[in-house]
Amino acid sequence: MPEHSGIAIEARELGLRFDTKDGDIEALRDVNLTVRSGEFVSLIGPSGCGKTTFLRVVAALEEPTSGTMSVNGMTPDEARRARAYGYVFQASGLYPWRTISRNVRLPLEIMGFNRAEMARRVQDAIDMVGLSGFERRFPWQLSGGMQQRASIARALCFDADILLMDEPFGALDEIVRDRLNEHLLSLWRRTGKTVAFVTHSIPEAVYLSTRIVVMSSRPGRITDVIECPLGPDRPLEIRDTPEFLEVAQRVRAGLRSGHDD
Amino acid sequence: MLTRTLLPVATVSAMVIAFWYVMVVVMNSAWTLDQAKRSGIELQFGEIVADTMQQDRPRLPSPHQVGLELWDATVAKKITSRRSLVFHGWVTLSATMLGFVIGSLLGVLLAVSIVHSRVMDMGVMPWAIASQTIPILALAPMIIVILNSVGISGLIPKAIISAYLSFFPVVVGMVSGFRSPEFMQIDLLRTYNATKRQVFWKLRIPASVPFLFTSLKIGIAASLVGAIVGELPTGAVAGLGARLLAGSYYGQTTQIWAALFAAAILAASLVGAIGMLQRLTLARMGMDR
Numbered sequence: 001m002p003e004h005s006g007i008a009i010e011a012r013e014l015g016l017r018f019d020t021k022d023g024d025i026e027a028l029r030d031v032n033l034t035v036r037s038g039e040f041v042s043l044i045g046p047s048g049c050g051k052t053t054f055l056r057v058v059a060a061l062e063e064p065t066s067g068t069m070s071v072n073g074m075t076p077d078e079a080r081r082a083r084a085y086g087y088v089f090q091a092s093g094l095y096p097w098r099t100i101s102r103n104v105r106l107p108l109e110i111m112g113f114n115r116a117e118m119a120r121r122v123q124d125a126i127d128m129v130g131l132s133g134f135e136r137r138f139p140w141q142l143s144g145g146m147q148q149r150a151s152i153a154r155a156l157c158f159d160a161d162i163l164l165m166d167e168p169f170g171a172l173d174e175i176v177r178d179r180l181n182e183h184l185l186s187l188w189r190r191t192g193k194t195v196a197f198v199t200h201s202i203p204e205a206v207y208l209s210t211r212i213v214v215m216s217s218r219p220g221r222i223t224d225v226i227e228c229p230l231g232p233d234r235p236l237e238i239r240d241t242p243e244f245l246e247v248a249q250r251v252r253a254g255l256r257s258g259h260d261d
Numbered sequence: 262m263l264t265r266t267l268l269p270v271a272t273v274s275a276m277v278i279a280f281w282y283v284m285v286v287v288m289n290s291a292w293t294l295d296q297a298k299r300s301g302i303e304l305q306f307g308e309i310v311a312d313t314m315q316q317d318r319p320r321l322p323s324p325h326q327v328g329l330e331l332w333d334a335t336v337a338k339k340i341t342s343r344r345s346l347v348f349h350g351w352v353t354l355s356a357t358m359l360g361f362v363i364g365s366l367l368g369v370l371l372a373v374s375i376v377h378s379r380v381m382d383m384g385v386m387p388w389a390i391a392s393q394t395i396p397i398l399a400l401a402p403m404i405i406v407i408l409n410s411v412g413i414s415g416l417i418p419k420a421i422i423s424a425y426l427s428f429f430p431v432v433v434g435m436v437s438g439f440r441s442p443e444f445m446q447i448d449l450l451r452t453y454n455a456t457k458r459q460v461f462w463k464l465r466i467p468a469s470v471p472f473l474f475t476s477l478k479i480g481i482a483a484s485l486v487g488a489i490v491g492e493l494p495t496g497a498v499a500g501l502g503a504r505l506l507a508g509s510y511y512g513q514t515t516q517i518w519a520a521l522f523a524a525a526i527l528a529a530s531l532v533g534a535i536g537m538l539q540r541l542t543l544a545r546m547g548m549d550r
Contacts, residue, residue: 061448061451061452080451081454083454086452087448087449089448089449091445093443093449095464096547097470097546097547110455110459111454140547
């Protein structure tokens with residue numbers, strides 16, 4: 001284990017400006033956030049609030065213009081080289097010319113694992129997301145939800161201890177989404193990974209998270225951080241309990257207050 | 262299935278042939294009437310029509326004349342004969358294939374360099390486009406003459422003209438193909454810390470395969486045109502282009518049309534062969550939905 005004293009992601013006074021055709025856009029301003037190892041943190045907010053940008057800064061896909069970001073005690077770039085995180089995008093991004101198992105194997109090929117190790121890790125990851133038996137199928141032969149599960153397996157197979165997820169279930173229907181949320185939660189409990197999860201959906205954020213970061217747009221910033229004390233054991237029915245609804249209410253209020261100014 | 266594809270094709274073909282026969286009568290009747298007038302004979306309509314179909318040097322040969330000439334020049338003649346279309350077709354085909362291979366390789370290499378280098382992108386693309394605006398008919402004789410002066414003649418100059426025409430669709434198609442992966446795909450590979458080389462081999466190359474075959478189809482047809490054009494300035498020595506030229510020297514319209522059809526059949530077979538290769542490859546890659 002790397003020595004980072006239990007802190008997975010730490011942003012200090014983080015700011016990011018984009019110079020676009022429509023002028024200067026302040027995507028992030030003064031963002032301070034500390035995510036401890038093993039936490040499940042959701043980022044929620046309207047479009048343009050910088051939640052995806054924040055995740056991309058963590059992944060070293062964007063360069064902040066001010067402030068600092070550290071991932072497992074390293075710069076984001078070092079963290080990427082150390083394979084600190086797996087990234088899951090909104091679209092599964094599976095290669096249509098690769099079978100499911102060869103898609104999951106892609107990062108391992110790039111990182112240069114040996115054959116036997118690749119086979120073992122691919123099988124483990126595929127089993128973990130419940131896609132056993134579909135290894136030799138091509139992506140188009142699978143449903144959208146299964147494709148997204150394959151992309152999660154791809155992010156898990158090289159044992160990064162941080163999982164960055166950018167609206168991974170945003171394009172799926174409600175029922176599939178519920179199932180995948182349940183699945184993701186049990187996966188998180190089993191593996192103890194740190195998850196940073198971007199979403200539009202209040203119930204999804206409350207159901208999954210230990211902490212919810214509410215963001216607001218123009219400029220993108222954090223307006224509220226809400227603890228979600230529902231405990232580790234969360235059946236889907238928990239969403240009808242008063243505790244759940246209370247947290248959801250607070251998130252909604254946070255989103256609304258951020259929207260008014 | 263059979264009737265769904267066969268019926269429309271047969272219908273259109275029948276219409277084209279019918280139109281052709283009508284035009285044969287229209288185009289050739291003047292000569293028939295002229296001949297009849299000179300010998301002082303009155304011709305019935307039926308006789309006029311019959312005569313337009315069987316002239317020696319018709320303005321427009323009838324379909325069955327062309328078909329007969331095709332049969333005669335391919336099956337009936339020995340392959341080694343100077344009048345065999347198989348012989349001339351082979352001469353053209355060999356130049357086409359050599360030019361196609363050179364042009365496609367050049368096209369792919371240029372596309373690779375354009376995708377990887379901004380300088381190549383800005384510097385080469387305008388030249389590639391400009392190269393295609395020069396009429397090949399004007400350029401071909403110069404290529405033949407220049408190469409001949411350094412002692413290169415025969416297959417190579419024609420292949421170079423073929424390559425000149427066929428590299429362009431391959432460049433354009435492959436640049437689009439290599440650039441077809443979405444940003445997200447590139448970002449994903451960046452999160453794995455993939456090298457440029459890995460991005461190229463794991464993502465850009467497989468993603469460009471469908472584009473490759475489409476470009477090759479256009480490229481091989483252009484190659485054939487290039488080879489035929491390359492045969493014109495050499496003075497009707499051998500090849501389908503030479504047959505076309507000789508036919509027009511001696512007013513042998515039937516020979517011209519037969520050579521034209523031979524070229525068309527050759528082009529269709531070449532494009533069809535690449536189409537087959539495309540289906541097989543995409544099926545193997547699981548992208549043949």
